[in-house]
Amino acid sequence: MAREPGSGPARRASDRGRYGRLNRERVLAAALDLVDREGLSALSMRRLGAELGVEAMALYRYAPGKDALLDGLVEALYLELEAHLAPAQDSAAESDWRAELHRIALATYRVCLGHPRVVPLLATRMLAVPLAQRPPAVLRDHERVLTLLTEAGLDEARTSAAFRAYTAWLLGYVSVELRPLVDNPDETDPAFRLGLHRMSAQELPTLRSTAPALVEPGGPEGLAAGLDALLDRFA
Amino acid sequence: MAREPGSGPARRASDRGRYGRLNRERVLAAALDLVDREGLSALSMRRLGAELGVEAMALYRYAPGKDALLDGLVEALYLELEAHLAPAQDSAAESDWRAELHRIALATYRVCLGHPRVVPLLATRMLAVPLAQRPPAVLRDHERVLTLLTEAGLDEARTSAAFRAYTAWLLGYVSVELRPLVDNPDETDPAFRLGLHRMSAQELPTLRSTAPALVEPGGPEGLAAGLDALLDRFA
DNA sequence: CCTGGGATGTTTACGTCGTATACGTACATA
DNA sequence: TATGTACGTATACGACGTAAACATCCCAGG
Numbered sequence: 001m002a003r004e005p006g007s008g009p010a011r012r013a014s015d016r017g018r019y020g021r022l023n024r025e026r027v028l029a030a031a032l033d034l035v036d037r038e039g040l041s042a043l044s045m046r047r048l049g050a051e052l053g054v055e056a057m058a059l060y061r062y063a064p065g066k067d068a069l070l071d072g073l074v075e076a077l078y079l080e081l082e083a084h085l086a087p088a089q090d091s092a093a094e095s096d097w098r099a100e101l102h103r104i105a106l107a108t109y110r111v112c113l114g115h116p117r118v119v120p121l122l123a124t125r126m127l128a129v130p131l132a133q134r135p136p137a138v139l140r141d142h143e144r145v146l147t148l149l150t151e152a153g154l155d156e157a158r159t160s161a162a163f164r165a166y167t168a169w170l171l172g173y174v175s176v177e178l179r180p181l182v183d184n185p186d187e188t189d190p191a192f193r194l195g196l197h198r199m200s201a202q203e204l205p206t207l208r209s210t211a212p213a214l215v216e217p218g219g220p221e222g223l224a225a226g227l228d229a230l231l232d233r234f235a
Numbered sequence: 236m237a238r239e240p241g242s243g244p245a246r247r248a249s250d251r252g253r254y255g256r257l258n259r260e261r262v263l264a265a266a267l268d269l270v271d272r273e274g275l276s277a278l279s280m281r282r283l284g285a286e287l288g289v290e291a292m293a294l295y296r297y298a299p300g301k302d303a304l305l306d307g308l309v310e311a312l313y314l315e316l317e318a319h320l321a322p323a324q325d326s327a328a329e330s331d332w333r334a335e336l337h338r339i340a341l342a343t344y345r346v347c348l349g350h351p352r353v354v355p356l357l358a359t360r361m362l363a364v365p366l367a368q369r370p371p372a373v374l375r376d377h378e379r380v381l382t383l384l385t386e387a388g389l390d391e392a393r394t395s396a397a398f399r400a401y402t403a404w405l406l407g408y409v410s411v412e413l414r415p416l417v418d419n420p421d422e423t424d425p426a427f428r429l430g431l432h433r434m435s436a437q438e439l440p441t442l443r444s445t446a447p448a449l450v451e452p453g454g455p456e457g458l459a460a461g462l463d464a465l466l467d468r469f470a
Numbered sequence: 471c472c473t474g475g476g477a478t479g480t481t482t483a484c485g486t487c488g489t490a491t492a493c494g495t496a497c498a499t500a
Numbered sequence: 501t502a503t504g505t506a507c508g509t510a511t512a513c514g515a516c517g518t519a520a521a522c523a524t525c526c527c528a529g530g
Contacts, residue, residue: 478523481523482521483519486515489512490513493511495509496506
């Protein structure tokens with residue numbers, strides 16, 4: 001094969017990657033895109049390297065390891081959330097804290113809807129990290145929510161309880177709601193989507209009869225309704 | 236090394252495992268125990284085999300693969316739930332549907348509390364499976380909850396909405412509540428548990444000041460309160 | 471212009487993982 | 501006692517995460 005004199009590698013550094021040099025933002029964007037397209041199991045260091053036209057080890061300059069890369073996916077999600085949140089920021093000052101909380105929750109829901117296969121990472125990686133070590137974008141989100149609650153007049157204990165309820169509901173809702181999107185979007189017949197055949201009608205009669213209704217998504221309205229109910233209780 | 240004539244393997248079949256032959260229940264119990272002790276990342280086919288005094292490939296007679304093994308962990312959790320649920324079954328007939336729903340949710344919470352490192356599997360594996368293919372014990376749990384809701388007089392749509400709210404809340408609550416138990420139980424000072432140092436007090440003032448309250452667990456009361464609020468709304 | 475040093479990506483290698491395949495062995499049934 | 505089948509082993513392969521050493525590029529200071 002023809003190569004430069006001096007027996008260097010076949011590719012010049014200026015040709016590296018598909019568009020010049022690597023950086024953390026490009027790495028995370030490529031990882032997010034790969035996971036969106038092919039799922040979490042497709043994300044490996046070698047594969048992501050190939051996606052960027054680079055060897056696997058090159059990625060270690062921008063993430064200390066695979067776990068950090070997964071945390072980076074969560075970070076990317078929250079950065080996208082902030083981008084969606086920013087435009088209405090000035091008008092937000094006028095609306096009350098409750099409406100603003102709804103706005104944030106809905107925006108989070110929408111971002112997750114755009115990246116359903118990343119959602120499991122919220123439960124597995126984000127919550128696994130000890131709060132202060134979470135990505136800055138995540139901490140800023142926490143700060144926004146907590147500020148709204150305290151400015152609403154809640155004391156420390158109630159703020160904490162309301163924050164936990166907010167987080168649990170939002171996380172649980174997107175988890176149960178967005179999963180079906182990943183499963184098998186091809187099959188249109190809800191009966192087969194659920195695999196209702198072979199489910200014994202005598203042992204599980206109620207499940208079998210309500211199953212078609214269960215696949216119907218709750219949508220943003222369901223999220224808002226539950227959030228309202230919880231805020232009534234905890235705030 | 237001394238072995239039987241005929242150049243067979245060194246160990247006789249009657250010595251296999253630590254207590255005789257393998258079966259699915261023993262495999263799942265050993266897997267659950269291993270995960271409880273050392274976490275999900277310690278669960279590999281070879282390691283679990285070693286734990287049972289057996290080669291890795293032997294496990295494939297009782298679970299088609301690693302994924303099925305993880306699903307089996309979820310199954311084991313729900314079997315334990317049923318065991319905790321059974322004793323009060325007759326007295327349950329007298330109590331109203333709402334109290335019974337609380338009883339089930341609380342029992343689920345307690346089971347998860349006993350196996351916190353398995354909880355992430357509920358979000359990643361259980362929800363990923365298309366309902367009808369979930370383990371029988373899981374389906375029976377769904378059936379119990381759905382039956383309570385329909386017997387309470389809810390129509391199909393409201394039952395479905397209430398079921399989704401129940402599932403999302405329970406799953407989200409145990410996810411956010413039981414994770415800190417895994418992190419670093421050694422450090423007693425809540426400030427250091429959170430790693431509050433190095434968290435900029437000027438950029439995240441509210442988070443920093445309410446962080447100590449955030450580590451305080453919500454406990455079963457928080458679960459019950461939120462469930463009540465949601466049932467008020469959805470049922 | 472030259473030159474040296476830090477930043478960036480590559481190469482090679484090791485141990486572990488999930489699992490396909492082929493094989494031996496023990497036990498139940500006849 | 502013979503035999504088929506359920507059970508566990510042996511061996512092997514490719515993919516994975518990543519440590520260590522190396523090659524190359526780019527740019528500041530002479």
